[in-house]
Amino acid sequence: MVIVFDLDDTLYPEMEFVRSAYRTIARQYGRGLLPAMLAAADPREAFDSTGLPVSDVIGLYRNHNPDIRLPWMSLYVLSCLARTGHTLGLVTDGRSVTQRHKIEALGLARFISPDLIMISEEVGEEKVSGRAFRSIMNRTEGRGAYVYVGDNPAKD
Known part of the structure; x- marks a missing residue:
């Protein structure tokens, strides 16, 4: 998955x-x-x-290089999913430098392969266009079902 x-x-x-x-x-x-x-x-x-x-x-x-950390629940969920063999990805809107600094500060490279991290500025379109999602789907073809987890129904 x-x-x-x-x-x-x-x-x-x-x-x-x-x-x-x-x-x-x-x-x-x-x-x-x-x-x-x-x-x-x-x-x-x-x-x-x-x-x-x-x-x-x-x-x-x-x-700036943010002083932020993953909440324990996010860390736990990502760890469990990665440990049980799920492929993890990330799709986020925003400026590349800002989002990259966040990703680094949160240590997401432990869980998510760089080629499955999509930032709207790098993709050239906002999330709602679907381009980033299609890119991840193409890169992970044959790995089972595809699920996206977000917080904002208008953008996610």
């Missing part, structure tokens, strides 16, 4: 990435910025709260 996962808010809570980015911004520009960013309703509001040029903070946000 081939089991493909979404990344953000499926394998780990995306808010952990956001908080990691805020901490990186605060280390770069002053720790006093962190409380306002953490209290913000969304990243745009957090960036505005810094008083810095948005281009400066968004660059750090997108390109």
